[in-house]
Amino acid sequence: MSGAFEAVKVSDHVYWVGAIDWALRDFHGYATSRGTTYNAYLILSDPVVLVDTVKAAFKDEMLARIASLVDPGSIRWIISNHAEMDHSSALPEVVARVRPEKVLASAQGRDALARHFHWDQPVEVVADGQELEVGGVHLRFIETPMLHWPDSMFTLLVEDGVLFSNDAFGMHLAGSARFIDQVPPELWRAEAAKYYANILMPLSPVVAKLLARAAELKLSPRVIAPDHGPIFRRHPENIVRLYAQWSRQEPQRKAVVVHGTMWQSTARMAWAIGEGLAAGGMEVCQMPLGAAHRSDVATELLEAGALIVGSPTINNQIFPTVADVLTYLKGLRPKNLLGAAFGSYGWSGQAVGLIEAQLREMKIDLAGEGLRLQYVPDDEGLSRCRALGERVAAAVVERLGGQA
Amino acid sequence: MQKYECEACGYIYDPAQGDPDSGVAPGTRWEDVPSDWLCPLCGVGKDMFRPVED
Numbered sequence: 001m002s003g004a005f006e007a008v009k010v011s012d013h014v015y016w017v018g019a020i021d022w023a024l025r026d027f028h029g030y031a032t033s034r035g036t037t038y039n040a041y042l043i044l045s046d047p048v049v050l051v052d053t054v055k056a057a058f059k060d061e062m063l064a065r066i067a068s069l070v071d072p073g074s075i076r077w078i079i080s081n082h083a084e085m086d087h088s089s090a091l092p093e094v095v096a097r098v099r100p101e102k103v104l105a106s107a108q109g110r111d112a113l114a115r116h117f118h119w120d121q122p123v124e125v126v127a128d129g130q131e132l133e134v135g136g137v138h139l140r141f142i143e144t145p146m147l148h149w150p151d152s153m154f155t156l157l158v159e160d161g162v163l164f165s166n167d168a169f170g171m172h173l174a175g176s177a178r179f180i181d182q183v184p185p186e187l188w189r190a191e192a193a194k195y196y197a198n199i200l201m202p203l204s205p206v207v208a209k210l211l212a213r214a215a216e217l218k219l220s221p222r223v224i225a226p227d228h229g230p231i232f233r234r235h236p237e238n239i240v241r242l243y244a245q246w247s248r249q250e251p252q253r254k255a256v257v258v259h260g261t262m263w264q265s266t267a268r269m270a271w272a273i274g275e276g277l278a279a280g281g282m283e284v285c286q287m288p289l290g291a292a293h294r295s296d297v298a299t300e301l302l303e304a305g306a307l308i309v310g311s312p313t314i315n316n317q318i319f320p321t322v323a324d325v326l327t328y329l330k331g332l333r334p335k336n337l338l339g340a341a342f343g344s345y346g347w348s349g350q351a352v353g354l355i356e357a358q359l360r361e362m363k364i365d366l367a368g369e370g371l372r373l374q375y376v377p378d379d380e381g382l383s384r385c386r387a388l389g390e391r392v393a394a395a396v397v398e399r400l401g402g403q404a
Numbered sequence: 405m406q407k408y409e410c411e412a413c414g415y416i417y418d419p420a421q422g423d424p425d426s427g428v429a430p431g432t433r434w435e436d437v438p439s440d441w442l443c444p445l446c447g448v449g450k451d452m453f454r455p456v457e458d
Binding site for chain 2: 108146206
């Protein structure tokens with residue numbers, strides 16, 4: 001058969017049969033500026049096994065890639081490592097078309113699939129650590145609860161050393177390259193960090209435990225095949241090492257300054273604070289909301305030492321773009337941060353206090369008193385902003401045990 | 405001692421194990437787990453836990 005879409009060989013038995021979503025720019029609020037891929041994998045054993053599916057709209061692309069190798073009707077088992085719809089929404093149609101002998105998932109996966117599709121499809125539950133033989137090869141299942149949903153699971157193809165890691169070790173990166181070694185290192189590292197920051201940061205303790213457990217189980221995969229982005233077919237330990245590093249959330253001499261502004265007064269305060277931070281030896285990342293996306297703020301925060309948040313007061317409240325980011329960041333549970341708040345106001349000025357309350361709730365220690373300036377900052381006001389930046393920088397440097 | 409399960413994610417709090425990473429020593433009964441303790445897997449509060457049969 002020859003068609004437009006082909007499968008790509010990954011290992012002796014495994015082929016990539018996923019789909020490329022070049023157009024996606026918003027993945028439930030995460031800015032996917034380079035699109036993404038939905039990776040599904042075919043194990044050419046006898047009988048044939050499909051690992052995960054794709055988003056429903058991409059079902060035909062996946063089936064075409066499968067058909068470039070075998071008749072899709074020859075698939076006997078389908079493994080669902082994760083019930084989230086970018087990997088499962090094609091599943092009901094694929095099941096209807098293929099009529100597999102078995103659909104396999106974790107116990108929580110079976111329940112989650114039932115609550116997505118309201119179907120009467122039987123799903124066979126596999127247990128943590130269970131191994132199944134299929135046509136001379138062995139599949140081992142490893143439950144990874146809350147990495148990143150309760151149902152999440154890894155599947156290891158023992159003979160080929162291929163770990164189907166679902167959303168772990170993935171990234172949103174569309175492209176013609178199926179393998180990490182075909183992508184510039186700085187590009188894939190940045191996209192992997194963004195994925196970690198936005199999806200896995202709150203689960204960092206779970207990540208650390210999983211990595212310890214994977215070492216105990218001696219999984220030692222030769223290939224890590226995630227469900228988004230390129231495949232690690234060489235040196236998969238590189239991404240594992242990065243996950244170990246990110247899960248520690250070790251702060252660096254880096255400050256993220258986030259602000260919203262109405263008439264550029266809070267913006268001018270932000271720039272002056274940034275000058276003070278830089279003078280104090282910090283790398284400064286300014287994130288002016290409206291220009292910067294919340295998911296990029298999260299990425300910059302991954303290894304930062306300070307978060308400084310500015311907002312004007314509008315109708316006695318925090319500016320909406322700032323409230324949006326604070327809500328988002330609170331859920332991501334960043335660790336080891338010092339913080340401060342600032343903002344210009346007209347007559348009531350509650351925003352700074354409201355931000356400070358939220359930072360405290362996030363267990364961020366305040367490194368200086370919040371700074372409120374009325375209307376437009378003058379030179380003296382901007383000097384106070386710079387001084388706040390210097391104060392936060394000194395506190396971070398001291399916390400990190402370094403010399404300025 | 406009575407175990408409790410997180411209704412959100414399925415994590416089981418076992419008093420025999422406690423949750424040392426969050427400062428809850430092994431042997432801590434559910435009633436003595438601090439009220440601001442969070443599920444170490446998914447981050448919800450104690451109100452989302454229910455007793456489980458062994």
